[in-house]
Amino acid sequence: MQPGLQAYLTVAGFLFAIGFAGVLLRKNTLVIFMCLELMLTASTLALVAISRFYNSMDGALFVFFIITVAAAEVAVGLAIIVALYRRRHTIQVDELNYLKH
Amino acid sequence: MPAFFFYFFSALTILAALLVVLNRDAVNSAMCMIVALGGVAALFVLLQAYFLAVLQIVVYAGAVMVLFLFIIMLLDPKTRRIPVSEMNMVVGLVALVMLAIGAFWLARQYPTVANLPPVEALPTDAAPLGYATAAKTFGYGLFTRYLLPFEVAGFLLLSAMVGVIVLSKRTPADAHDDPAKPPRK
Numbered sequence: 001m002q003p004g005l006q007a008y009l010t011v012a013g014f015l016f017a018i019g020f021a022g023v024l025l026r027k028n029t030l031v032i033f034m035c036l037e038l039m040l041t042a043s044t045l046a047l048v049a050i051s052r053f054y055n056s057m058d059g060a061l062f063v064f065f066i067i068t069v070a071a072a073e074v075a076v077g078l079a080i081i082v083a084l085y086r087r088r089h090t091i092q093v094d095e096l097n098y099l100k101h
Numbered sequence: 102m103p104a105f106f107f108y109f110f111s112a113l114t115i116l117a118a119l120l121v122v123l124n125r126d127a128v129n130s131a132m133c134m135i136v137a138l139g140g141v142a143a144l145f146v147l148l149q150a151y152f153l154a155v156l157q158i159v160v161y162a163g164a165v166m167v168l169f170l171f172i173i174m175l176l177d178p179k180t181r182r183i184p185v186s187e188m189n190m191v192v193g194l195v196a197l198v199m200l201a202i203g204a205f206w207l208a209r210q211y212p213t214v215a216n217l218p219p220v221e222a223l224p225t226d227a228a229p230l231g232y233a234t235a236a237k238t239f240g241y242g243l244f245t246r247y248l249l250p251f252e253v254a255g256f257l258l259l260s261a262m263v264g265v266i267v268l269s270k271r272t273p274a275d276a277h278d279d280p281a282k283p284p285r286k
Contacts, residue, residue, distance in 0.1 A: 003104055019118065024192055030177070064156070079265045
């Protein structure tokens with residue numbers, strides 16, 4: 001028996017939940033960033049599955065744009081993290097609390 | 102047989118994603134992330150989105166994760182590790198469980214499609230934007246219905262490139278700081 005749409009969406013939902021928990025749990029900015037990418041990937045999986053089962057190209061084309069935006073986001077985000085490390089000498093979010101005091 | 106592959110690659114993807122979150126070392130997290138992205142690419146192949154599977158491997162697992170590994174190895178200070186507080190742990194686990202239950206419940210709302218609809222390599226004239234496997238379909242969609250988003254994506258890439266150059270340009274104020282050197286505190 002072929003796995004249905006529900007199965008793919010469940011996998012995508014679990015991936016998204018794991019990525020979200022990672023964003024909440026981790027303190028390392030780079031790992032938080034990777035978990036954000038995981039959430040984006042989960043959304044692409046859901047889009048491709050729906051696009052396949054409803055026989056339309058729209059979801060698959062949207063995934064194309066998501067990959068483009070994710071690549072641009074990673075480049076800019078990592079440049080910001082490097083600039084942050086130059087100034088503050090840390091990438092742990094708990095130590096980046098200069099606005100708090 | 103597709104069912105076996107589906108369960109195998111879903112399990113692999115979810116396990117690797119869990120390891121991304123649970124690994125102490127950021128380099129190990131990145132390695133598990135590559136496995137997770139490869140698993141998602143395999144699921145794309147099962148959904149007959151071959152072009153997107155290749156794109157996923159080349160762009161995500163290739164370019165993006167190499168950039169990640171490069172920055173991790175450049176920056177990651179192994180000395181200080183901040184322990185996760187219990188409050189954080191509880192909040193994270195509650196969010197994980199509730200989101201997973203919500204996703205499961207939402208997925209149940211969709212009708213069960215036991216058999217995949219048949220798919221051609223190229224779209225037909227009757228349904229020009231119907232699901233098809235050839236990369237040509239993507240080109241057709243991008244230059245007809247999605248022409249404006251396509252141009253915006255190109256502009257976004259240009260502005261990201263300019264932004265990265267501006268961000269990584271050294272100002273005189275931090276010229277003496279080198280991220281490759283250990284921090285002086």
